[in-house]
Amino acid sequence: MMKILYGMYPIDQGEIFLNGEKVDLSKYNTHSAIKHGIGMVHQEFMLVKEMTVLENIILGVEPTKRNSKMALDFTAARKKINHYIENYQMNVHLDRKVLNISVGEMQRVEIIKALYRGADVLILDEPTAVLTPQEADKLFEILDIMRKDGVTIVFISHKLKEVMAISDRISVMRGGKYVATVHKSDTTIPELAKMMVGREVFLDGKRSMVEVGEPVLQVKNVYVPSERELSKNRDISFMVRAGEVLGVAGIDGNGQSELGEAIAGLRPVEKGEIILGDKVISNKAPHYVRDCGLAHIPEDRNDRGLNKEHTVTYNLVAAEIGDAPFSKYSIISEKEMRKVSEERIERFDIRPRDPRNLAMGFSGGNAQKIVVARELGAPGKKLLLAAQPTRGVDIGSIEGIRRLIDKAKREGLGVLLISADIDEILALSDRIIVMYEGRISGEVVNDEYLTDEKLGMLMLGGEADAKS
């Protein structure tokens, strides 16, 4: 949404008013957004890592020396930037390279960058997601001074505490739709949490109750590295039993993806161990993990889940290509591949039916069904790791895919369901763990006593006990 305002995506419909003027939308792009005084601090920093802070700030609007159009005037730039630094007490080293500074400092650089371009509306997208609490406090101080200076700040966040701390007015959005705007003084954190989580039930399918069996997956005190500070898994422990769905809830970027990748063997485990069945699978190759009985629906269907340039057949058998009947003595049999894929297409209702189609032509729902068919169609699976299984899938297919997950549970598989969609977690899971900043903030049983508020509070940092 905010990327639209910054002109990075085109606008389909509607109007934008800035300072009371209507903006010409047909020509709206990043350039004119900057000209209208909008500055944005992206979640992913748009900085050139190998260049110095100073160079990054002036990039695109460089001051030049008098009598010259080419020569850079670093002194003038420095003077202007120092003005901002002193004004807002931002601690920034102008001569260091960006790759040598901390994340918090990078963010301050982004803010200065926006101010340097003359922004009077500053959009911050999840600014605290990458910060330590101390750095976040510092940021709030800076933002407070800026507000007093008359800068408009749009602060996008999942963290209600922060929103309450900094904002005057709060707009709630859910699933791409506007919900409500409230004044800070008129609301409380639990109220906001309810608005944010808010349940839309469109799936009636009750989850089935199955006798729970032996543990299939045990995660013991696991530490997993990550590029982002808050996504690093620290001291994660839990267990999934056969015939049970364990939901992993949490706001995106709190370490769930890393956890999934570590279980699938795609990310190293620095400490602790993961046991599948009776075999240790931490720090083992994905192939070994699959042989131990893992079925893995990866988070990003278009990237890890499917090879879009290959046919449906190839996608359906890719994980088992080394096994009979698809290959004997390392020689593959197209005929067997075709036979099995036709059978799987029928069983998992993938449309259109022709196995020779390329995967890139499929709709989100059917493409995801190819992934599910590959993972669940194979025999000998013990654990289904489903990461965001219905993200970007049409409603009809969502139901089908959820039913398949439920069926896997009935057949005696343990299921680990990682999802940012609370409805999905509530619809399918027997137990739920919630991740926050790379740790488990709580574990609950999915029964009639579980409230949205409790779940919401856990997702926002685990003060559930204090509030309820």
Next chain:
Amino acid sequence: MLKVKSEKFETTIRIVLAFVFSFVLFGVVIAICGHNPIDAFYQLFRGGFGSKFNFGSLIEDFIMILTIASAYSLTRRIGYFNLGLEGSFYLGAMFSAAPAFLLPDLPKIVIIPISLACGFIVAALYGSICGILKAYYNVNEACTTILMNYVAMFFCDFMINNVWVSPGSPIPQTPRVQENAMFAKLPLSPSRASTAIFVAFLVYIFVYFLTFRTTFGFKIRNVATNARFSDTVGMKSKRVVLATVMLSCGLGGIAGGLEVLGIYGSFIQNFSQNSAFQGIIACLLVNNNLALVPLSSFFISFTRAGGSGMEYYTGISSALIYTVTPLMILFVSMEKMFDYKRFFRFVRKIFVRNKEMNVKE
């Protein structure tokens, strides 16, 4: 729904159009130079097929080019720009020669495989240096392979000047290999075309079979299009890249071995003159469509043999045809250059407009 076929069709169309366009250009340049293009084409053919000797020298080139092109095709598929083939060509040639003059006399059936295997292993190890840097550390292969090529060439130069010296020969070279290690000649004398051509075809069939019929080939094709997907479904993409590069370089080494054991009988200084690049051209010319590689290899060797024939009979420098072939590669690789769909649309538009005009009249 998208199918594989339409894309292949498009590529083929592009190859054919590039071919036609380049040869028209070729003819025009010849005409500008004041020669008869038809005559030049005739001489070109005579240079390639005119006599036993001409055809034989065509085959000589074909052996090497087909082997290199097959080897190159493997790495091209995974998007690795393997210029290192020149280096492995050198090393393969020298280390294929080495057992053949170091070991005592052995029967043909023993010594030739030993020689080729030796060349293969050394060349593959050489390829592994750049392969490891690419697969595990993501170092740009175009840079490292060029550097390593020079290292390989200087190393070979050192060996033939100081260690494996052939005393009394005017050009530095290794001692001559034993007679048994040489491939039997084809009945195309006085050219030096040999039965090594069967090994070249074996290599080609091996690469084709490996790519399209084995699990390893399946992995290569998956890593080529989506490495992260391959990792997820349990193929070790980095290891596949490394193995492919080593295999490709090893086969490049076999090409060198065929050159030495088929033609020269010893490793001679500067015997290659960028030969490996001819093989790379042959592969790029058909956009890495493996089924067409023998054809394009044949075409490249034809231009080499035919070009010198043309030069001899008409006085047009053979360099002209060497200029046209890389130009063809550019045309083949330009995705939107020959957009036949747009062309059809354009044609239809003209027709429709004509019809509308007819109606108006």
Next chain:
Amino acid sequence: MLANWSEILEKIFSYTLIHDGFVATVPIFYACMCAVISRQANIVNIAAEGIIMFGAFFGFAASYFTGSWICGVLAGMLIGVLVSWFMGKAYLNYKVNIFVVGLSVNMIAASGTRFLLNAIFGANGNFVSDKVQAIAKVNLGFLNKSPVLSSLFSGYAVTDLFIIPLVIAVWYMLYKTVWGLRLRSVGLNPMASMTAGIDVRKKQMQALLLSGACAGIGGAHLSLGYSCFFIEGMSGGKGFMGMAAMQFGNANPLAAGVGCVFFGMSQSVASRIAPWGIPNQFVSMFPYVATTLVLAITVIIQRMKRRREESALVGKKA
């Protein structure tokens, strides 16, 4: 024996080595600047070799027909820009793999110049003519009294000396001007440059054209200044050496310049060693091995550093 060795070493490492080494380095320098400029825009340009060939031929031909070396150098530069423009079109507009483009240009250059030499001058392989004016040499007469000083500072071609301001100019352009700052940002992070309102494709095209001009001048220097004849394949891997030197200096023109000197010097040392029957190949090989090692070690250190940063065991709340 020992005396013999020291005598040989003295002969190799005499003051004339500096003159010879510098002259041998200059063509590499031009190729290197070509590689540096395009690398800064994130284009691995392996076509320096081919552009040098083109520059050498057209520079030579222009000097032949006009009788002026200035025209020769200009022609070399022009053809360099033209070839780069074609490369840019193919790479940026028609999405051809840049290595395929570079390789094709190299091959077209190698055989195309041979063909043109035959078609225009009727010569096969090499050509020398009195009509060709070589690039003027700068002789400092007042130094003639001392052989050492005159060898060190005198008798260089204009284009030999031009390389010094060129390297400084490239460095200044890249690091001290608006144009250079934007170009580098395009090379390092195109996404960030785009959000800062920079036309990425245009910048890459400009970089290609400029690098073509550098290599073109280098080519003209090769056939008119370094020597005064044209011979097929006269670039002899200098383009690739320039690229290797660029790698050595991590695309910084000054550091890459050190790499160039490294390559040029080891070449002349190798050629001086050869007559004594000492294996010279290892000396020639040395800079290539060193560059590969530098490349490998830098990435390995970077990788280790990143792994440390990503670790969950360190950092806050560990």
